[in-house]
Amino acid sequence: MARDGIAALALALLGGAAIHQAGKLPYGMVRNPGPGFVPWWVGVTLLGLSLLLGLQALRARRARGPGRAGAPARAEWRRVAALLAALVLYVVALEPLGYPLSTFLLVLLVLRPASRRALVPALGLAVLAAGGSYALFAVWLKVPLPPGPLLR
Amino acid sequence: MEILSLLAQGFAIALTPTNLAYGFVGALVGTAIGVLPGLGPPATIALLLPITYGMAPTSAVILLAGIFYGAMYGGSTTSILLNIPGEAASVVTCIDGYQMARQGRAGAALAVSAVGSFVAGTASVVGLMLLAPPLAAFALRFGAPEYTALLVLGLMMVGYLGGGSMTKGLMMAALGLLLGMVGLDPIMGSPRFTYGVFKLSEGFEFVLVAMGLFGIGEVLVNVERSTVPEVLKTRIRGLLASREEWRAAGLPLARGSLLGFFVGVLPGGGAIISSFVSYAIEKKLSRHPERFGQGAIEGVAGPEAANNAAATSSFIPLLTLGIPGNASIALIFAALLIHGIRPGPLLVSEQPAVFWGLIASMYIGNLVLLVLNLPLIRLWVKLLEVPYAILAPFVVVFVLVGAYSVNNSVFDVGTTIAFGAVGYALRKLDFEPAPLVLAMILGPQLEAALRRSLIYSRGDLLVFFERPISAALLAVAVLLLLSPLVRWAFERRAV
Numbered sequence: 001m002a003r004d005g006i007a008a009l010a011l012a013l014l015g016g017a018a019i020h021q022a023g024k025l026p027y028g029m030v031r032n033p034g035p036g037f038v039p040w041w042v043g044v045t046l047l048g049l050s051l052l053l054g055l056q057a058l059r060a061r062r063a064r065g066p067g068r069a070g071a072p073a074r075a076e077w078r079r080v081a082a083l084l085a086a087l088v089l090y091v092v093a094l095e096p097l098g099y100p101l102s103t104f105l106l107v108l109l110v111l112r113p114a115s116r117r118a119l120v121p122a123l124g125l126a127v128l129a130a131g132g133s134y135a136l137f138a139v140w141l142k143v144p145l146p147p148g149p150l151l152r
Numbered sequence: 153m154e155i156l157s158l159l160a161q162g163f164a165i166a167l168t169p170t171n172l173a174y175g176f177v178g179a180l181v182g183t184a185i186g187v188l189p190g191l192g193p194p195a196t197i198a199l200l201l202p203i204t205y206g207m208a209p210t211s212a213v214i215l216l217a218g219i220f221y222g223a224m225y226g227g228s229t230t231s232i233l234l235n236i237p238g239e240a241a242s243v244v245t246c247i248d249g250y251q252m253a254r255q256g257r258a259g260a261a262l263a264v265s266a267v268g269s270f271v272a273g274t275a276s277v278v279g280l281m282l283l284a285p286p287l288a289a290f291a292l293r294f295g296a297p298e299y300t301a302l303l304v305l306g307l308m309m310v311g312y313l314g315g316g317s318m319t320k321g322l323m324m325a326a327l328g329l330l331l332g333m334v335g336l337d338p339i340m341g342s343p344r345f346t347y348g349v350f351k352l353s354e355g356f357e358f359v360l361v362a363m364g365l366f367g368i369g370e371v372l373v374n375v376e377r378s379t380v381p382e383v384l385k386t387r388i389r390g391l392l393a394s395r396e397e398w399r400a401a402g403l404p405l406a407r408g409s410l411l412g413f414f415v416g417v418l419p420g421g422g423a424i425i426s427s428f429v430s431y432a433i434e435k436k437l438s439r440h441p442e443r444f445g446q447g448a449i450e451g452v453a454g455p456e457a458a459n460n461a462a463a464t465s466s467f468i469p470l471l472t473l474g475i476p477g478n479a480s481i482a483l484i485f486a487a488l489l490i491h492g493i494r495p496g497p498l499l500v501s502e503q504p505a506v507f508w509g510l511i512a513s514m515y516i517g518n519l520v521l522l523v524l525n526l527p528l529i530r531l532w533v534k535l536l537e538v539p540y541a542i543l544a545p546f547v548v549v550f551v552l553v554g555a556y557s558v559n560n561s562v563f564d565v566g567t568t569i570a571f572g573a574v575g576y577a578l579r580k581l582d583f584e585p586a587p588l589v590l591a592m593i594l595g596p597q598l599e600a601a602l603r604r605s606l607i608y609s610r611g612d613l614l615v616f617f618e619r620p621i622s623a624a625l626l627a628v629a630v631l632l633l634l635s636p637l638v639r640w641a642f643e644r645r646a647v
Contacts, residue, residue: 007581011323018330025344031611035337035344038599039330046326053319076376083375084573087368090552091566103552107545125542133549141203143557 002061008054015050018043083110098148099138104130159281162508165210166516174207174215175513179520182222186238187230187532191547193223193239194479194586195366199547201359201487202554209491210506214513216487220480221273221463221514224423225521228265228456229532232258241423241459244431248444248451255447260393264401264449265456266525272409272457273518276464279413280471281511284500288472291497296604297615301622303598305629306475310420310587312632321420321587324578328591329598331356338600351563358486358593360555364568365585366479367551369575371544393449401453404434408457416462419469419477420587426462427455464514470495471507475594479586482593 022043028034086109093102107126137143165171185196197216204212227239232249245265252261294302307329311321334345335355346352393401408430415426434454435444444451469475474496476482488495493503500507525532555568578585609615617623 003581007320007583011327014327014330021345025342029611030606030613031609033603033606035340035342038602039333039344042326042329042333046323046330049319049323049326053317053323056317056319079375080372080576083372084569087548087569087572091562091569094556094562094565099553103549107549110545110548111541125545129545129549133553137553137557141206141557143553144560145553145556146562 002057004053004057004060008050008057012047012050012054015043015045015047018046086110095146096148098150099145100130100134101148101150103133155281155285158504158508159512161504162510162512163515165505165509166214166512170208171211171214171509171513172516174211175218175517176520178215178218179222179517179524182219182224183226183521183524183532184535185219186223186226186228187535188543189230189236189238191370191543192366193220194362194483194589195370195547196223197480197483197487198359198362198366199550199554201363201483201490202557204487205490209488209493209503210509212487212491213484213506213510214517216484217467217510217514218517220484221460221517222521224273224460224463225266225269225525226532227459228269228452229262229525229529230536232261232265232452233533234536239423241427241463242456243424244427244455245452247431248446248448251445251447252449252452257447260397260449261452262529263393263526264397264453266522268401268405268408268453268457269460269525270518270522271405272412272461273464273521274515275409276413276416276461277511277514277518280464280468280514284468284472284507287468288497288500291473294497294621295619296601296608297619297622298625299601300598300605301616301625301629302473302475303594303601305625305632306419306469306477307587307591307594307598308629308632309418310477310590312635313418313420313422313425316582316584318636320583324583324585324587325591328588329595331361331588332592332595333599338596339603351561356567356592357558357564358589359483359490359558360564360568361571361592362479362483362486362589363551363555364571364573365575365578365589367547367554368569368572369579369585371547371551372572372576373579374540375544397449400449404430404450404454405457407433407437408454409461412458412461413465415458416465417468417477419475419590422466422478423459423462426458430454430458467510471499471510472497474499474597476590479589482586482589485593 019040022036022039025036025039026034027036027040086106090102090106093105097105104126107129108122111122111125134145138145138147166175181196181200182193185191185193196219200216200219204215207215223239224241227237227242228245228249230236230238231242231245232253235246235250237243237246249261249265252258307325308322311325312318330345332355334352336342336353337344343353408426411430411433412423412426415429416422431444431451431454434448434450435441438444438448438450440448466477466481469477470481470485474485474494476485476495485495488506493499493506551568551572552565555565556562558564575585578588605615606613615622616626
């Protein structure tokens with residue numbers, strides 16, 4: 001499986017990075033291990049396991065012959081990427097725009113393409129989600145959510 | 153009869169109006185998310201964790217535990233009526249449960265699974281109540297080497313039993329250990345992997361990682377598929393199974409309960425494996441194995457009993473050894489830690505209110521679930537008509553607010569979203585996130601125990617093999633590690 005190969009590579013790199021970074025911490029001795037002792041060994045374990053997975057992936061490929069991995073279709077990919085982008089924007093917007101407004105926009109963004117619904121119900125749901133959660137968390141449970149310019 | 157007086161005290165705690173209400177809410181929410189595919193118990197517990205900060209610890213645990221075992225009840229409903237498992241633990245219930253529904257026997261299947269869940273759940277609480285205190289007393293004798301061995305074995309089993317490839321499970325455990333090391337070193341307090349970022353000196357907040365991996369991660373995976381479940385339009389005629397059906401279900405129920413109880417104790421084992429094993433056993437024992445897959449009631453009764461028994465018995469390692477065996481239990485572990493209670497051998501004796509209150513609430517909870525599930529079945533099926541596209545934004549908003557409220561910090565919201573992306577990637581690459589969160593929460597304990605053992609033995613690694621308990625535990629771990637090699641060797645010889 002090509003996917004296993006990718007995973008093995010990524011986690012092997014991570015394991016290597018962990019070994020490198022742990023090497024900068026004091027290793028101590030076996031009789032008195034320092035802060036770098038366990039991270040170093042865990043890094044080695046991760047690297048070793050990743051190499052094992054890589055080997056398994058190669059063997060499986062040789063047995064099965066090269067095939068295309070089951071990557072998601074483009075439309076599905078786009079939906080996931082759009083949601084992730086919306087979430088990242090949300091974090092950036094949370095302080096300046098405030099919780100109610102940015103949540104409203106987020107819900108609208110998430111809802112619209114997924115449901116292919118008319119604008120009015122989507123607007124209604126977004127108002128409900130943003131307003132309702134603000135009332136529940138900020139007003140009732142006293143979570144100090146950023147109010148933003150609308151409610152300041 | 154000390155146990156009865158302790159249990160009576162437990163009931164006194166569980167029956168206060170507040171705790172009763174939390175138990176009820178837990179059971180209700182648990183059933184709801186059990187019914188809904190695409191929202192599992194770990195995600196829900198992570199979502200509700202921040203809300204429990206302000207509660208008394210006993211109430212918090214009662215609520216979260218209710219969600220966990222309640223989901224086992226709800227999961228069977230969709231398996232039977234829609235051929236869609238609401239939870240991973242009810243995948244096998246689909247096989248015969250859905251066939252029964254198609255033959256117009258949905259009512260019987262639902263009744264047997266609800267009653268079976270009740271019987272198994274209650275029996276398992278009895279086992280938990282009787283076994284946990286002596287086991288905790290035994291575990292009090294464990295020193296650092298025993299704990300090291302136990303934690304190593306625990307992580308190994310999670311990798312081994314956690315489903316999928318063992319290599320991948322162990323890789324996730326290693327990754328979780330690394331994530332758990334970000335922050336201050338558990339013995340000397342020097343910072344590691346913090347790169348001067350002040351927020352990282354306290355390490356990654358476990359709740360944020362769990363909310364990201366399970367909450368956001370699940371939404372991302374579900375957004376990708378857009379299939380709408382189609383409700384099988386069978387009318388549920390009568391919720392009573394015939395006498396023959398009950399008779400056929402009796403023994404599978406008993407076997408499933410027993411099996412589930414013991415498999416549930418194993419870290420990484422739990423509800424999912426026990427349901428599969430139970431199905432295989434019932435099929436093997438049956439005089440008519442050909443009926444399996446065609447709507448055999450035994451194929452519903454056994455697995456449904458097993459998954460409930462396992463859900464309850466998986467509290468045993470948490471409450472006696474301080475080792476969570478699955479992701480949901482790990483979150484309950486985190487909830488206890490947040491309330492300043494350290495799950496482990498001392499919990500039963502030092503926090504009797506939490507332990508006995510929880511036990512009593514489980515007896516009540518199972519009864520509540522039976523009542524909630526049987527007559528209200530139509531209502532739960534209605535819940536499925538809520539499209540995921542509408543549910544998803546609400547889940548996302550809940551996760552984001554929850555993440556913010558942990559420390560009132562926008563940085564934390566970003567962390568959660570980042571772990572959401574990681575959770576999505578892991579699922580796409582066929583990795584299970586459960587070993588990761590377990591290793592992350594157990595990592596600091598494991599490291600401290602390992603380093604203490606080595607300091608105590610002055611660097612002599614034999615310390616782990618000279619003490620009988622740790623030697624035995626490590627021997628099992630080595631056997632587990634070698635088992636794929638042995639199988640591989642056998643397969644080669646067979647070819």
